[in-house]
Amino acid sequence: MxxxxxxxxxxxxxxxxxxxxxxxxxxxxxxxxxxHVGCDTTSCGACxxxxxxxxxxxxTMFGVQADGHEVTTVEGxxxxxxxxxxxxxxxEEHGLQCGYCTxxxxxxxxxLLERNPDPTDDDIRWAISGNICRCTGYxxxxxxxxxxxxxxxxxxxxxxx
Amino acid sequence: MATEAHEDQAEIRGIGHSxxxxxxxxxxxxxGNYIDDIHLPGMLYMAILRSPxxxxxxxxxxxxxxxxxxxxxxxxxxxxxxxxxxxxxxxxSGDTQAVLVTDKVRFQGQEVAAxxxxxxxxxxxxxxxxxxxxxxxxxxxxPQQALASDAPVIRDEKDGQTDNHIYHWESGDADATxxxxxxxxxxxxxxxxxxxxxxxxLETCGCIADVDGATGQATxxxxxxxxxxxxxxxxxxxxxxxxxxxxxxxxxxxxFGNKVPVYPGYVxxxxxxxxxxxxxKWIEDRSENLxxxxxxxxxxxxxxxxxxxxxxxxxxxxxxxxxxxxxxxxAQPSKFKVGLFHVVTGSYDMSAAHVVADGYYTNKAPGGVxxxxxxxxxxxxxxxxxxxxxxxxxxxMDPADLRKKNFIRKDQFPYETPTGFVYDSGDYHGAMDxxxxxxxxxxxxxxxxxxxxxxKLWGIGLASFTExxxxxxxxxxxxxxLKMNDGAELRIHPTGKGxxxxxxxxxxxxxxxxxxxxxxxxxxxxxxxIKVQHGDTDNTPYGLGTYASRSTPTxxxxxxxxxxxxxxxxxKIAAHLxxxxxxxxxxxxxxxxxxxxxxxxxTIQDVAFAAYTNFPxxxxxxxxxxxxxxxxNLTFPFxxxxxxVEVDRETGVWQVTRxxxxxxxxxxxxxxxxxxxxxxxxxxxxxxxxxxQITFDETGNCIGSNFIDYLLPTAVETPRFELGETVTPSxxxxxxxxxxxxxxxxxSPAAYVNAVIDALWPLGVRNIDMxxxxxxxxxxxxxxxxxx
Numbered sequence: 043m044x045x046x047x048x049x050x051x052x053x054x055x056x057x058x059x060x061x062x063x064x065x066x067x068x069x070x071x072x073x074x075x076x077x078h079v080g081c082d083t084t085s086c087g088a089c090x091x092x093x094x095x096x097x098x099x100x101x102t103m104f105g106v107q108a109d110g111h112e113v114t115t116v117e118g119x120x121x122x123x124x125x126x127x128x129x130x131x132x133x134e135e136h137g138l139q140c141g142y143c144t145x146x147x148x149x150x151x152x153x154l155l156e157r158n159p160d161p162t163d164d165d166i167r168w169a170i171s172g173n174i175c176r177c178t179g180y181x182x183x184x185x186x187x188x189x190x191x192x193x194x195x196x197x198x199x200x201x202x203x
Numbered sequence: 204m205a206t207e208a209h210e211d212q213a214e215i216r217g218i219g220h221s222x223x224x225x226x227x228x229x230x231x232x233x234x235g236n237y238i239d240d241i242h243l244p245g246m247l248y249m250a251i252l253r254s255p256x257x258x259x260x261x262x263x264x265x266x267x268x269x270x271x272x273x274x275x276x277x278x279x280x281x282x283x284x285x286x287x288x289x290x291x292x293x294x295x296s297g298d299t300q301a302v303l304v305t306d307k308v309r310f311q312g313q314e315v316a317a318x319x320x321x322x323x324x325x326x327x328x329x330x331x332x333x334x335x336x337x338x339x340x341x342x343x344x345x346p347q348q349a350l351a352s353d354a355p356v357i358r359d360e361k362d363g364q365t366d367n368h369i370y371h372w373e374s375g376d377a378d379a380t381x382x383x384x385x386x387x388x389x390x391x392x393x394x395x396x397x398x399x400x401x402x403x404x405l406e407t408c409g410c411i412a413d414v415d416g417a418t419g420q421a422t423x424x425x426x427x428x429x430x431x432x433x434x435x436x437x438x439x440x441x442x443x444x445x446x447x448x449x450x451x452x453x454x455x456x457x458x459f460g461n462k463v464p465v466y467p468g469y470v471x472x473x474x475x476x477x478x479x480x481x482x483x484k485w486i487e488d489r490s491e492n493l494x495x496x497x498x499x500x501x502x503x504x505x506x507x508x509x510x511x512x513x514x515x516x517x518x519x520x521x522x523x524x525x526x527x528x529x530x531x532x533x534a535q536p537s538k539f540k541v542g543l544f545h546v547v548t549g550s551y552d553m554s555a556a557h558v559v560a561d562g563y564y565t566n567k568a569p570g571g572v573x574x575x576x577x578x579x580x581x582x583x584x585x586x587x588x589x590x591x592x593x594x595x596x597x598x599x600m601d602p603a604d605l606r607k608k609n610f611i612r613k614d615q616f617p618y619e620t621p622t623g624f625v626y627d628s629g630d631y632h633g634a635m636d637x638x639x640x641x642x643x644x645x646x647x648x649x650x651x652x653x654x655x656x657x658x659k660l661w662g663i664g665l666a667s668f669t670e671x672x673x674x675x676x677x678x679x680x681x682x683x684x685l686k687m688n689d690g691a692e693l694r695i696h697p698t699g700k701g702x703x704x705x706x707x708x709x710x711x712x713x714x715x716x717x718x719x720x721x722x723x724x725x726x727x728x729x730x731x732x733i734k735v736q737h738g739d740t741d742n743t744p745y746g747l748g749t750y751a752s753r754s755t756p757t758x759x760x761x762x763x764x765x766x767x768x769x770x771x772x773x774x775k776i777a778a779h780l781x782x783x784x785x786x787x788x789x790x791x792x793x794x795x796x797x798x799x800x801x802x803x804x805x806t807i808q809d810v811a812f813a814a815y816t817n818f819p820x821x822x823x824x825x826x827x828x829x830x831x832x833x834x835x836n837l838t839f840p841f842x843x844x845x846x847x848v849e850v851d852r853e854t855g856v857w858q859v860t861r862x863x864x865x866x867x868x869x870x871x872x873x874x875x876x877x878x879x880x881x882x883x884x885x886x887x888x889x890x891x892x893x894x895x896q897i898t899f900d901e902t903g904n905c906i907g908s909n910f911i912d913y914l915l916p917t918a919v920e921t922p923r924f925e926l927g928e929t930v931t932p933s934x935x936x937x938x939x940x941x942x943x944x945x946x947x948x949x950x951s952p953a954a955y956v957n958a959v960i961d962a963l964w965p966l967g968v969r970n971i972d973m974x975x976x977x978x979x980x981x982x983x984x985x986x987x988x989x990x991x
Contacts, residue, residue, distance in 0.1 A: 061324070062324070069240075074233070075233070075237075076233020077233070078239075078405075079239070080405045080489065081910045082488050083489065083910055083911055085910035085911055086915075088405055088406075116231075116233030119233075125232075130231075132227070132231050133227040133228070136223075136875050136878075138230055138231070139712070139713070139879060140404070140405070140406070140455060140456050140457045140711030141226070141227075141230030141454065141456070141711065142235075142404075142405040142406045144230050145233050148231065167918040168918075168919060170918045171917045171918055171919045172917075173917075174917065175405070175918075176403065176459070176887065176915070177711045178879060178886075179882030179885055179886035179921060179924065180886070180918040180921050181924060182879060183918070
C-alpha cells in the first residue's frame with residue numbers, strides 16, 4: 043500500500059507491503075542506511091528514529107504506521123547551518139567506536155535536549171537506557187550529550203556574535 | 204628547493220596525541236558502510252533454516268513447498284552442497300564443521316538448508332515451508348556428560364572417533380609442581396565455571412557473495428576481522444584460485460572475536476552465487492547470531508594454589524574441562540589447545556605450575572571461544588585472581604598485601620614464567636599502588652568495617668591481571684599453518700600526502716586514526732594527511748587480522764618499521780637535494796637537515812615531491828615500502844582494577860559504587876582512544892560478571908537466544924569508571940606499545956566478583972559462579988544463613 047511520510051523534512055511516498063517494518067522501509071525504500079537493525083526485538087535501539095520528534099524503534103513499527111507522520115533519521119540531524127551539536131559532540135568526546143549504535147544514540151540525545159536542555163548524568167543515562175552500546179561503556183556518550191547541551195545553550199549567543 | 208626549517212611548524216600529532224577520529228566523519232552522518240548497507244545489482248537474498256533439535260538424525264528434506272513460493276530462486280541443502288564437495292569445511296582448529304547437514308544435526312540452530320529468493324521477506328517465508336524429517340537423539344550439554352562412557356558419540360562421522368574427547372593438553376612441569384605443593388603449608392583451591400557468553404557485536408554477521416561466472420572472480424563482502432586468513436581458507440575450502448578471491452570487510456559494527464571464524468552461511472552464499480550467477484546477500488538475525496556463531500568461554504576450572512603461611516606463593520595447579528560444542532572451531536594458535544590459558548600464573552612470581560586441559564564435543568554451538576580476549580587469557584586471569592583473594596582470606600592477610608608480596612618485581616623483567624612465557628616488562632607494584640591510592644583503599648576498608656558493624660554488605664575487590672597478547676612470533680604462533688605475522692605498506696604521494704595499507708581490520712578501534720599517528724610520529728606527515736586502508740584483500744598486505752589485541756603489537760610495529768624504511772630512502776633523496784653525503788643528513792621529523800648546518804634543510808614533503816620529480820640517477824622513482832613484522836615476543840599488558848560494591852541483603856542486588864582501573868599498556872598512541880577501549884572492556888567485563896550468559900536446558904535448547912534473554916549492560920547499571928595509567932614500554936616493540944583493546948575484559952570480571960565475594964565473605968560465602976545475578980547472590984546469602 044502507498045504511504046506518505048515526511049522524511050527528514052521532505053515529502054516522500056512509497057508503495058510497501060503492509061508487513062514491511064519501518065526500519066526496512068527507511069533503509070530499502072528510501073535508501074537511508076544510517077538506520078541500523080541490531081536485534082529484531084526492540085531491545086538494542088540501533089534502529090531508533092524520531093517519529094514526530096519522539097524516539098521510536100523502527101524495527102518494531104510497520105512502515106504503514108508512519109503514514110502521515112514526520113520521520114527523522116540520522117541523515118536528517120544536520121541542518122542547513124551544519125552538523126547538529128550532538129553530532130559534533132559525539133566526535134569531540136569520542137562518543138562512538140564502531141558507529142553502529144551511534145545514529146540511534148544521537149537521535150535519542152537530540153530528542154532529550156529538546157525537552158530537557160540541561161540534563162543530569164542520570165537523566166541522560168535513563169534516556170539512552172533503551173539503546174545498547176557494546177563499545178564505549180557509555181561514559182563518553184553521556185559526556186557527548188552533556189557537551190551538546192552546553193553547545194546548544196551557547197548557540198544563540200554565538201549566532202549573534 | 205631547500206627551505207628553511209620552520210620553528211613555528213605545527214606540532215606533529217603523532218604518538219601521545221588525542222587526535223579526534225577520522226572515521227567519525229562518516230559515522231556521525233549515518234554514512235558508515237556496513238555489510239547490510241551494500242546493495243549490488245541483481246542481488247538475491249538468502250535465509251537459513253536451522254535445526255530445532257540439538258541432536259537428531261536427518262531422514263530427509265522436502266523443499267517442494269518452499270520452492271513453489273513465487274520469488275524463490277533456489278533451495279540449497281546439504282545434499283546439493285555434497286555434490287560440490289562443500290557439505291563440510293575445515294575449522295580454524297583443524298577440525299571439520301558441517302556447512303549444511305547431511306547426516307545428523309549436532310546442535311540447536313545448526314544450518315540445515317538455505318533459501319535464495321528475490322526478496323528477504325520471501326526467503327524467510329519459504330524457510331518456514333521446508334519440511335524436515337528428524338529422529339531426535341540423546342543430547343549431551345556439558346563436558347561432564349560428554350565424558351561419560353555411555354554418552355552418545357556426537358562426531359561419529361569422524362574416522363576413529365569413538366567418544367567425545369577432542370584433546371588433552373598440558374603445560375608446565377608436573378613434577379616440579381608436585382614438589383612445590385609438597386613444600387606448602389597450605390593449599391587453597393577453587394572450582395569455578397566460567398560460563399558460556401557471546402561477544403554479541405551490535406551488528407550481526409553477514410556477507411554478500413558475488414561470483415562472476417565469466418571470469419571466475421569471487422568478490423565476497425564479509426563481516427570479517429581476519430579477511431586475509433579467510434581468503435586463504437576459502438581457497439582451500441572451495442578450491443577456488445586464491446588470486447580470484449577478494450574478501451572485502453566493510454565497516455564492522457563491532458566484532459569482539461565473533462567475526463573471526465568462517466561460518467557456514469558464508470560458504471553457502473558463495474556456493475549459491477557460483478551456481479546462480481548472481482550476488483547473494485546473507486544477513487543473520489540476532490537470534491541466529493547468538494545461537495550459532497562463535498560463543499566464548501564455557502570452561503570448567505579447578506585451581507589449587509600452594510602457599511607458605513607467610514603468604515609466599517610456591518606453585519599453581521589447574522585442571523580444566525573445555526566445552527567446545529559440536530565442532531572444534533576455536534580460532535587460536537594451533538600449538539595451544541586452550542589458547543594462552545597457561546599465562547595463569549598471572550602477575551605472581553612462583554617457581555612451578557602445571558596446567559592440564561581436556562576438550563570435549565557437546566551438542567552445543569561451536570565457537571571461536573574468544574570474546575574480547577587473547578585466547579582464554581580471560582579465563583586464566585579470572586582463576587588466579589579469584590584464587591589469590593580466597594588465599595588471602597584463608598591466610599588472614601589483606602588481598603592487596605598478598606598480591607604485593609608475590610608480584611614479580613620490576614627488576615625481575617624479562618621474567619620467564621613456569622609455563623614458558625617471557626614477560627617483557629612490568630611494574631606491578633606501581634599499578635597496584637596507584638589503584639589503591641585512587642580508590643582510597645585504606646579508608647574504604649575502614650568504612651567497610653563501620654558498614655559491616657551496621658549490618659551492611661559492603662565489598663572491595665581487586666584484580667591485578669597480566670595479559671599475553673600480540674600473537675605472535677612465527678616459531679610458536681600460527682593458525683592452520685599460517686604464521687601470525689602482519690604487514691604494512693606505506694606510499695607517499697608527490698604532494699606529501701600518503702596512504703598506509705594494513706593487514707588488520709578495525710571494528711571500532713580507530714585504526715584509521717591511530718595507525719596514521721604512528722606514521723606521523725615516524726616521518727612527520729600529519730595524521731590527517733595519511734589515509735589508512737584496511738579490510739580489502741586485493742588492496743592490503745597479508746596478515747592474520749584483528750583480534751587477541753594483536754593489531755598494535757603486530758601491525759602497529761609493521762607500520763613503524765615500514766615508516767622507517769621510507770625514511771631510509773627519503774634520506775638518500777634529501778642528500779641529493781641538499782647536495783651532501785647521506786651520512787651528513789640528519790632527520791628530525793619532518794625535516795632533513797645538513798649536519799652542522801641546520802639552516803640547510805628540506806622537509807619530508809619536499810623529499811616526497813622530489814621522489815617523483817628530481818631523484819638521483821640510478822634510483823627508482825617513488826617513495827614507498829612494505830614491511831612484514833615477525834614479533835620477537837608477545838607483549839604483556841597489565842594493571843590493577845579496584846571495585847567497591849554494596850550488596851542488598853534482602854534482594855541480592857549489587858551495585859558498583861566505585862570502579863578504578865589502572866592500566867599499563869606500554870606507550871599510548873592515542874590516549875583518548877585507549878581510554879575508550881578501556882571503558883568498553885570494563886563494561887563488557889561487567890556484563891560477563893553480572894548478567895551475560897548463554898545456557899542450555901537438558902534437551903539442548905539454547906536459552907539466551909535474543910537480547911531479552913541474553914542480557915547486556917545498559918547505561919543505567921553500567922558502573923562509572925575512574926581510570927589511571929602507568930607507562931612501562933615494551934622493550935622489544937618499535938614504539939613501546941603493548942595493545943589495550945582487551946585488557947579490561949580480561950582483568951575486570953574477577954575484580955567485580957571479588958568485590959561481591961568480599962562483601963559476603965563474613966557470611967561464609969566462598970564462591971558464586973558468574974554471572975552474579977541478583978537471584979544467585981540472594982540464594983548464596985540465604986544458603987549461608989541456613990543452619991549447617
